[in-house]
Amino acid sequence: MKMKLISAAVAAIVAGAPAMADLTFTSLSYRTGPYAANGIPFADGYADYFTLLNERDGGIGGEKVNLIECETGYNTEKGVECYESTKGSGALVYQPLSTGITYQLIPKATADGIPVHSMGYGRTSAKNGEVFNGIFNYPANYWDGASVAIKYLLSENGDNLSGKKVALVYHNSAYGKEPIRTLEELSKKHGFELSLLPVDHPGQEQKSQWLQIRRDKPDYVLMWGWGVMNQVAIQEAVNIRYPMENFIGIWWSGSENDVLPAGDGANGYKALTFHNTGSDFPLFADIAKYVKDAGKAAGAGDQIGTALYNRGLYAAMLAAEAAKTAQAMHSTAALTPAQMRDGMENLEITEEKMTALGLPGFGPSFKVSCQNHGGDGLTAVVQWDAGAKKWNKITDFIAPDADVLGPLVAADAEAYAKEANITPGCK
Amino acid sequence: MFYREAGDFKTSYVEDNQTFPIKFDRWRYYAVLAFAFAVVPFFINDYWVNAIFLPFLIYSIAAIGLNILVGYCGQVSLGTGGFMAVGAYAVYKLMTSFPDVSLFFHVLLAGGVTAIVGVLFGLPSLRIKGFYLAVATLAAQFFLVWLFNKVPWFYNYSASGQINAPERTVFGTLVSGPSADAWAKYIFCLVFTVIVAVIARNLTRGTQGRKWMAIRDMDIAAEIIGVDPLKAKLTAFAVSSFFVGVAGALFFSVYLGAVEVGEAFGINKSFLVLFMIIIGGLGSIFGSFAGAAFLVLMPVLLKNILVGGLGWPTDLAAHLEFIIVGGLIVTFLILEPHGLAQLWRVTKEKLRLWPFPH
Numbered sequence: 046m047k048m049k050l051i052s053a054a055v056a057a058i059v060a061g062a063p064a065m066a067d068l069t070f071t072s073l074s075y076r077t078g079p080y081a082a083n084g085i086p087f088a089d090g091y092a093d094y095f096t097l098l099n100e101r102d103g104g105i106g107g108e109k110v111n112l113i114e115c116e117t118g119y120n121t122e123k124g125v126e127c128y129e130s131t132k133g134s135g136a137l138v139y140q141p142l143s144t145g146i147t148y149q150l151i152p153k154a155t156a157d158g159i160p161v162h163s164m165g166y167g168r169t170s171a172k173n174g175e176v177f178n179g180i181f182n183y184p185a186n187y188w189d190g191a192s193v194a195i196k197y198l199l200s201e202n203g204d205n206l207s208g209k210k211v212a213l214v215y216h217n218s219a220y221g222k223e224p225i226r227t228l229e230e231l232s233k234k235h236g237f238e239l240s241l242l243p244v245d246h247p248g249q250e251q252k253s254q255w256l257q258i259r260r261d262k263p264d265y266v267l268m269w270g271w272g273v274m275n276q277v278a279i280q281e282a283v284n285i286r287y288p289m290e291n292f293i294g295i296w297w298s299g300s301e302n303d304v305l306p307a308g309d310g311a312n313g314y315k316a317l318t319f320h321n322t323g324s325d326f327p328l329f330a331d332i333a334k335y336v337k338d339a340g341k342a343a344g345a346g347d348q349i350g351t352a353l354y355n356r357g358l359y360a361a362m363l364a365a366e367a368a369k370t371a372q373a374m375h376s377t378a379a380l381t382p383a384q385m386r387d388g389m390e391n392l393e394i395t396e397e398k399m400t401a402l403g404l405p406g407f408g409p410s411f412k413v414s415c416q417n418h419g420g421d422g423l424t425a426v427v428q429w430d431a432g433a434k435k436w437n438k439i440t441d442f443i444a445p446d447a448d449v450l451g452p453l454v455a456a457d458a459e460a461y462a463k464e465a466n467i468t469p470g471c472k
Numbered sequence: 473m474f475y476r477e478a479g480d481f482k483t484s485y486v487e488d489n490q491t492f493p494i495k496f497d498r499w500r501y502y503a504v505l506a507f508a509f510a511v512v513p514f515f516i517n518d519y520w521v522n523a524i525f526l527p528f529l530i531y532s533i534a535a536i537g538l539n540i541l542v543g544y545c546g547q548v549s550l551g552t553g554g555f556m557a558v559g560a561y562a563v564y565k566l567m568t569s570f571p572d573v574s575l576f577f578h579v580l581l582a583g584g585v586t587a588i589v590g591v592l593f594g595l596p597s598l599r600i601k602g603f604y605l606a607v608a609t610l611a612a613q614f615f616l617v618w619l620f621n622k623v624p625w626f627y628n629y630s631a632s633g634q635i636n637a638p639e640r641t642v643f644g645t646l647v648s649g650p651s652a653d654a655w656a657k658y659i660f661c662l663v664f665t666v667i668v669a670v671i672a673r674n675l676t677r678g679t680q681g682r683k684w685m686a687i688r689d690m691d692i693a694a695e696i697i698g699v700d701p702l703k704a705k706l707t708a709f710a711v712s713s714f715f716v717g718v719a720g721a722l723f724f725s726v727y728l729g730a731v732e733v734g735e736a737f738g739i740n741k742s743f744l745v746l747f748m749i750i751i752g753g754l755g756s757i758f759g760s761f762a763g764a765a766f767l768v769l770m771p772v773l774l775k776n777i778l779v780g781g782l783g784w785p786t787d788l789a790a791h792l793e794f795i796i797v798g799g800l801i802v803t804f805l806i807l808e809p810h811g812l813a814q815l816w817r818v819t820k821e822k823l824r825l826w827p828f829p830h
Contacts, residue, residue: 076787085787116775116786121728121735126523126772130780133519148634148730156650168632217621219632219732226631243621246734344787457631464638 067108067379070095070364071131073117073124073141076344079247080119080272082302083353085344087142088114090357092343093336097328098365100335105365106372108379119272121145128153137368137385138162140360144220152465155179160386162367164360165190165296165319169223170457172419174390175469177458181389181418183363184411185319187269188453189422190295191224192445194267194317195231197293197426207236212263214254214270214278217243221269224295228267230449248274255281268294275303283310290315293426299436300352304429312431315439316352317424320359320408322436324350328403352427352436359408367392390415409442415471422450474823491673497820508662513655521654526727527768529661530719535748535760536672537715542746543754544676545708546688547597551609553741554616555713557733558586559720561626564635567648567725568628575640575647575725579664582721583714589616590713597705601691613742620733634732637725648725657726664722668715673757675711684708685755716745751801753813762812770797 074088075081095110104110113134115127124146128139139154139161141147147167154161160179163171169188171180199206213228215221225241232239240263242254248270255278258266266287270278275298282292290313294303299316332349336342348354371380371388380388393412399405409423423442430437462469480495482488492498516525534556541547562582567575593612597605620626627635639649646652647660675681683704686694691701724731731737744767752763771793778789808815822829 074786076785077790081787114786116779116790118790121730121732122527125728126775129519129522130776144632145634145730145732145735148632148636148732149728152636152650152729217734219634222633223631246738460630464636466639 067111068105068368069111069113069135069137070361071127071134071136071139072112072114073127073139073143073146074114075117075119075142077116078118078120078272079249082276083272083297083300084119084142086300086302086348086351086353087357087360089342089344089346089348090354090359091140091361092357093332093349093354094358094361094365096336096341096343097332100339100341101331105368106378110365117141117143117146119143119145121149124149132157132159135382137380137382138364138389140164140364142166144168144223145218148219151177151180157382158386159382160389162360162364162389164356164363166220168457168461169419170454170461172417172454173458173469174413174415174418175458175471176462176467177418178472179386181413183392183413183418183420184394184409185296185422185424186419187223187295188227188450189419189424189445190317191227191267192231192450193422193424193426193443194293194295195228195235195237196443196446197440198265199235205235209237209265210240210261210263211237211265211267212240212242212258212261214242214244214251214258214266214268216248216270216274217245220271220297224267224269227450227453230453231446234449244270244274244278247272249277251277251281255285255287258282258287259285264291266292268292268298270294270298270303275300276306279304279307279311279314282314283307289313290428293317296356296424299427301434301436302351302353304431305434309431311429314429316427316429316436318352318427318436318438319422319424319442320355321406321438322352322355322427324355326404326407331403355407362402362404363392363394366394366398389413390418419454474826475820476824491677505666509659513659516654516658518654521658522727523772524769525658526661526722528764529658529665530722530727531745531748531764531768532761533665533668533722534716534719534745535752535764536668536757537712537719538745539749539752539754539756539760540672540676540684540715541708541712543749543756543759544681544688545684545705545712547594547705547708548602548606549609549712550606550739550742550746551593551612551616552716552745553737553739554613555586555590555716556720556723556741557616557620557737558589558713559583559717560724560731560737561620561635561733562586562717563721563725564628564637565626567638567640571638571640574642575660576642578640579718579721579725583718586717586720587710587714590709590716591706594706594709594713597709598702610739610742613739617733617737620737632732634730635724637729640725648729650729652726661722661726664718668718669757669761672711672715676755676757680707688755747801749811751804751811753811756811756813758816759811759813762816766800766812767797770800 072088072091075084092112095112099110113131117124117127144166147163150161162181165185167182169186171177171182228239244251292314294316296317304311304314337346367389370392371384374387375384395410399407411420422445425438425442426440427436428439475494475496492501538552541549559582562585563578566578596608627633637648639646645656647656683699686699687704695701748763748767751766753759774793778784779786
């Protein structure tokens with residue numbers, strides 16, 4: 046007991062001095078552990094965009110951005126510690142980059158009145174803003190991803206998937222289980238046969254799953270993987286000579302780090318994405334000038350232009366745009382989390398806005414509203430070119446099947462509202 | 473000067489047999505309790521409770537539970553994570569099925585359910601020992617995690633397989649869910665920790681504890697002097713699993729609020745609790761607290777010093793944490809193989825003679 050008190054006292058003294066700054070954003074990142082390969086580029090992109098805003102524009106609307114980074118290691122207990130230690134510093138929005146931590150934060154952050162933006166992860170039914178007032182998952186969610194993947198397969202097969210076999214290789218966690226319900230509905234609708242192959246954390250051991258794929262010979266394999274699981278899965282697929290063009294990963298299974306270890310074998314692997322890839326955008330010139338060459342890049346500075354770096358950048362861009370919207374709405378430069386929430390709920394991303402930011406065609410245009418916190422779910426398919434070591438966008442942004450997803454979102458949101466005693470409605 | 477027995481006369485057997493026979497020790501114990509109950513709740517905030525006190529208290533309960541099995545009865549177990557999961561899922565099912573009952577009883581019942589499961593998985597201990605038993609309990613760990621992932625009934629058929637703690641009260645005060653006050657959560661867990669520690673301490677000082685220790689030291693000899701190994705081993709599994717189940721129930725309902733079985737109760741959790749009691753001291757209640765404090769608070773402390781205080785990059789700090797905690801464990805175990813509890817005992821002996829050691 047004594048020891049505890051002494052060490053706790055020291056911890057409090059040390060922790061008790063958070064820097065109060067103008068606009069505080071938090072980055073619950075993971076640069077260590079089995080998911081670090083994917084966590085690092087995202088965290089770098091997120092940090093670099095805010096550094097760029099500070100260096101080039103002097104912040105957002107004249108207020109400097111203070112980015113607090115906290116290492117979660119993709120671990121929920123550490124995530125809680127990070128949330129509690131940073132929420133007192135005036136954090137405007139949380140982007141935990143982990144479905145498990147998002148589930149953890151949904152009730153906590155709602156009670157504390159701080160918005161959460163789980164961009165392309167987290168609880169899918171957070172799309173329903175009447176139930177999830179402070180939770181946002183624009184521009185796309187897992188069910189959109191699942192639907193678009195099937196739509197793409199339909200277009201490849203002349204709109205007929207009946208009798209085809211589709212296998213889902215997924216991370217055996219809340220994250221990986223998310224698309225199952227949608228895929229089951231879609232398999233009923235389109236008549237394909239769905240088989241489920243769970244992979245346990247961290248996913249280094251997948252021999253038996255791929256043995257099963259080799260035996261069953263599914264026509265298509267979908268993957269909901271993250272971290273080291275992606276690399277292993279792609280390598281195993283190469284090992285059993287599975288045709289890579291029939292292997293489609295969710296956007297979290299589509300980074301350079303996932304395909305590079307498999308070398309030329311990974312050529313033709315496909316993945317979904319809700320934003321563009323590569324660094325052929327005017328904004329990257331600014332990043333090179335103000336961030337990289339100024340020696341202010343986050344991490345090692347070697348991730349610029351990779352798929353996940355772009356996603357981190359995109360997440361930061363959406364947060365900054367929401368902050369601008371909030372500043373305009375409340376005609377104040379310094380924001381509170383509640384004002385930030387309003388900004389996120391009224392966010393509108395248009396092509397002109399993205400062009401003005403130096404990111405023309407980087408992502409789809411969408412508009413957030415109280416009823417729809419999830420955007421339109423427009424998602425594209427990219428394909429890996431192992432020779433050129435780059436992702437090529439092979440489709441336009443495809444809209445998901447709203448007929449199937451709408452009722453599912455409504456049902457899940459209703460279940461949550463009942464569980465948490467929420468009366469749905471707009472603020 | 474400290475811990476002196478001189479002048480501390482006992483005039484009855486009850487006094488002589490009390491838990492803390494030395495006056496100074498007793499007063500220190502009362503002081504700690506008074507501080508924990510009467511001072512801390514008034515100064516506690518969300519950060520302290522969620523990042524420091526709750527994990528410490530809950531892991532202490534789990535460590536006490538495992539210490540009874542491994543430290544007192546000598547049955548090595550690697551199933552702690554699985555048993556904590558049983559507690560968590562039991563309390564979840566109870567909370568959602570009987571929303572009007574006080575969470576206090578739910579937690580106790582969850583402990584009871586875990587005790588039954590623990591006895592079932594303890595049955596092989598009658599036949600196998602040592603490393604082989606460890607492997608059998610390892611099977612329990614994997615089986616239980618698989619079960620809670622596989623059977624949707626356990627997580628009420630939610631889409632993601634996550635379980636979320638609804639808001640529940642004790643005496644009209646919220647203790648679970650996001651709106652619960654820091655002090656309420658803290659007091660709730662503290663009450664459980666104190667009850668568990670007192671029960672464990674008294675069990676291990678009495679007949680039952682002596683039977684367990686006899687089995688631990690040499691089971692054949694214990695059988696010859698009249699200890700029934702079946703009863704002794706299975707009671708150890710039952711009591712231990714009860715405590716671990718209570719810890720798992722609190723871990724889910726009060727501390728985390730949302731849990732995913734593979735991530736929260738995986739094999740890593742079993743090892744973490746086992747390391748706690750090895751570092752703290754096998755066969756010591758104080759050791760369970762010390763071990764939990766060491767492994768829960770040290771990383772938080774280091775993180776706050778390295779990132780918060782010195783402003784180092786988070787990844788560097790995270791890696792250094794592993795090195796420092798690992799290094800400290802090795803150092804402690806080389807200097808004192810019987811753990812922090814033994815270190816404490818030696819300090820006490822020295823303090824009795826201080827400042828005139830000769």
